[in-house]
Amino acid sequence: MEDNNGLDGDLNANVRCQRTGDPKLDKAVQHWLAWDRNQWTRAQVESLVGAGRVDDLSRRLCSRMSFGTAGLRAPMGAGFNRINDLTVIQSTQGLYSYLCRYFADFSSRGVVVGFDTRGQEESGCSSHRLAKLTAAVLLSRDVPVHLFSSFVPTPYVPYAVKKLRAAAGVMITASHNPKEDNGYKVYWCNGAQIASPHDKEILRCIEEQLEPWSASCWDVGLVDRCSLRTDPLTQINSCYMDELASLCFHRDLNSSSPLKFVHSSFHGVGHAFVQQAFRVFGFPPPIAVPEQKDPDPNFSSVRCPNPEEGESVLELSLLLAERENARVVLATDPDADRLAVAEKSDGCGWKVFTGNEMAALLGWWMFFTWKENHPEPADARSIYMLATTVSSKILQAFARIEGFHFEETLPGFKWIGNRIHELSKTGSRVIFSFEESIGFLCGDTVLDKDGVSSAAVVAEMAAYLHNKNLSLSQQLHNIYQTYGYHVSQTSYVVCNDPPTIQRIFSRIRNFDGSGSYPKTCGGVQIVHVRDVTTGYDSSQPDLRSVLPVSRSSHMITFTLKNGVVATLRTSGTEPKIKYYTEFCAAPGQSEVSTLEEELRKVTTALVDEFLEPEKNSLIRRLV
Template sequence: MNSDIARWLKRDPDLKTRNELEQLIEDNNQAELADRFNGRLEFGTAGLRGVVGAGPNRMNRLVIQETATGLGQYLLRTVPDAASKGVVIGYDGRPDSQQFAHDTASVLTAQGIKVYLTVKVAPTPVVAFGVKHLNTAAAVVVTASHNPPEYNGFKVYWGNGAQIIPPQDAGIAEEIDKATTHELPQLSLEASAEKGLLVWLDDDYYQAYRQTMNSNPLLTNHTEPQAIKVAYTAMHGVGAEMAETLLADAGFTHIHSVAAQREPDGAFPTVKFPNPEEAGAMDLVIAEAKKHDAVLACANDPDADRFAVAVRREDGEYQMLTGDQVGTLFGYYLLSHAPANQNLVGNTIVSSSLLGKIAATLGARYYQTLTGFKWLTNVAMAQQTESHQFLFAYEEALGYTVGSKVWDKDGLSALVAFAQLTAELHAKGQTIWDQLESIYREHGLYVNAQRSIALDPTAAPIGDTLRATPQTEIAGLPIVCTEDYKQSLRMFSDGTVEAIELPVSDVLIYHLQGGARVIVRPSGTEPKLKCYYEVVEPMLHEDTMVHAQQRAQEAMEQLIDKHQQSIK
């Protein structure tokens, strides 16, 4: 037997994964064994995420205990009073999540670190909220969010309430590596509680999140909430109880929840893929909306940090809004309602640039970050001032944060805010579609799309190839500015150059004449190129939305087709 495998079997505290590994050995399944032991799950700014199973390249109790040991050691080494400030821990409804959370608690308390552990499943934003609410050194959420059922994850928040960023990720990873070669002390939950190192977060804690959201000034627009009907699904996740409660608190009396998807179920039996962005995932909530003639069909993903919505059209059918459309509506609505000094809004570089145009028109301050919500919130904290307090940020992948009560994406408060903006429009005799059209008529019709191109794994990095032979036009449109995030340079067609003040990343952005934009970045996990496209179609006074959309769609198809041909 391989010495790594033998050592793993000796350390693994879980009979289930030990048996799984022994069966692989008995079957002489060399390919599977090689995959399990070819390295280990990499800890990064997103924490850990992977398939549950035996071995260092899987999610299991031993990997969790080693990871928690590394996190604890890093906290004790770098954060003053980390032990007494403690760590909040919560978990989602997947089969192993509670066990992984309890293992994390046992490891941290054995290091003398106080732990605040939720008594039951908790939405990710409810756990992230606890960092600032309880003034802890960090938080851990055991969740794989909207990944398939076989996955689980370990997400870490820092003492500022946001997800970790460098150098925290590398520092924790270094301590995890050390932990893999040492014994892993643990303290039972009972002993931890007796020593005063474990505090159970019971209903009072969940109510604190509820009360904080209800008192958030950005969620107090109670304009005839009883006049609209809202269909909702938790998508077999942990959001239903809090989502329904917050909507009811806000005065929405017609909430219709999808019963078949309301309770936490890590097997996700009614959806192929528990991600609201995936085809078919919203089918049941749209059916529920049709049944009750609801204006909105809303969804949270399984850990309730993302928000998705389909809106009823004039013909009675429901159309899913893109993440950029929701972000645009939020930006306009919140900037129109917030205090004058609460005007800092941002999104990621692959999200629509329309938010920046809206911010400029309304006298707000706008910022952009690399992809990932960790950047949106950490940068917001660094940029806000007394006269420019943070208001709102979003990423096109259905992540939104409304205000600073939670320094991460929060699908629960986003749900309430979107229902409130819809109710306000309804009271004026207007719809979401009317509001979008009004914004487009003022700023132009912005359409965004994403495509991926498979790459030859043996070829030179595509970004370097593109840099070596710079393009001057794409789809017949001159490039007026190229942003190269690997070189941290913004280069204009007239020869002028500016520095980009963002972390280095292998991303190229081409701004084209007329407002169109092309973004290319290699995938970090597989041999493919991710391409993001944006076209801006001016809307004339005599234009109908249908005609403008047709023109924009034609322009988008032409841009995608010609760009992809040029780089294959």
């Protein structure tokens, strides 16, 4: 063990004097005060001890973060289950140890590190500082680090991992989470987010050596002094924009289009990168929302920095678009990996597209442009589209008619990214992927959702359609006429009590006796049940789910006799139970109001029958 400034296993006298009355908690407090060198977070723990705040201390110090669908993500502040200097150092030590065991050439491949614009004065945390600490841990062990010199979109990190042949990548971001949160997102050497077994093995390595190795781990200045640190920003940005051009098919039309676009970066990283992407596609830069184009860790102009919330958080964008006579609004979330789209409808106000609706448009566009560039007798069987299982089945309807392959994955782009990598090894190509929470990937250059490239592709699609006297909304209607209407609803309930969540799903799994799932929902027969938490699927001959078993969260899908598919699942990043329902109609069936009414009935019954028995512990909130 390297020098730890005298903070050995016995701890020092000042640390030992702190007592809470709980031996386990006392030990956790002692470790924290022995190891933490951040004056703000250390003072937080000292203050809580002094005030006798045992419950708060226990919540902060007696559990650890685990890798969810988006890596490690938690509030910033003191505690082993929060994002702070110490937990980032511990996480990086564990990552280093695992990568050393896995890659014989780790010391030459190195790690990519990026960060967004988040920060918090009261805990001394910022994404930039945490990225420097991540780099410092690796540099202290003579590992090359490709640390971006400025904030970047999250997709730049997995792109750089592949381009630089790095062993792994780390992005410090909490994406669209509230300003109090931050995160630590890890990418594998293939450019996709880590999945099992890597996530569990990294966590095990973290827990094996929680004490910081040396004073060098805390030395943020090391990144400026060490020759093993390189800055990939210029190279990666140039390569990314060069490859982005492969998604542009109508540059001349773009340059002459009269359409105007407004873009909001939601106080995050997206402004300059979306402006540049538009220029690559031949467009003039979109009109930026001035109050939201510059980084602001307080997200001061929005109640939450999540463009998925729709019209209520797009208010400034829509007002600017009205003033500028712009017909399309694009909004990237703070780390620019997701994209919201709204369109001005003649006489009908603004249409804010759901993630499923936007995926129908982008899926159609990506296949349309593929066919344009692969004339007959091109074989569509060589291409794929992917979607997460809680997303719309519209791509499946495309595939059924057009002859390409469609596959579902578990929720989270880590599953999509890793599946794209697997398919690429067989010579297949994935031309479009999405998840319903406005996460889109056009092409396969990046193995994660990408709001920057998606913004440029949407602009080109809108310009092409405008040239044909069609709006995005009109084309969406055309798509549904051809492939069948797909009417969906997504919402959630908030539950901050894990035992209550456990009771809800246990009740569903034992609804009509032990091991018996519900037979009906809203009076409609349930014909199939799939439970990926347990691996059960009644539609399969062996009753085993084709999707991987995922015991870290709950997810149950019901297929009803009337054609509705409904899913209940717990969030990997927030205290929510999410529910997703969709009515998939046959082509030519145009009674949309009937479909919507049937879907509303099932959705209401899903909540009333399966969630409402615990309603006193839930706060319902419609999205």
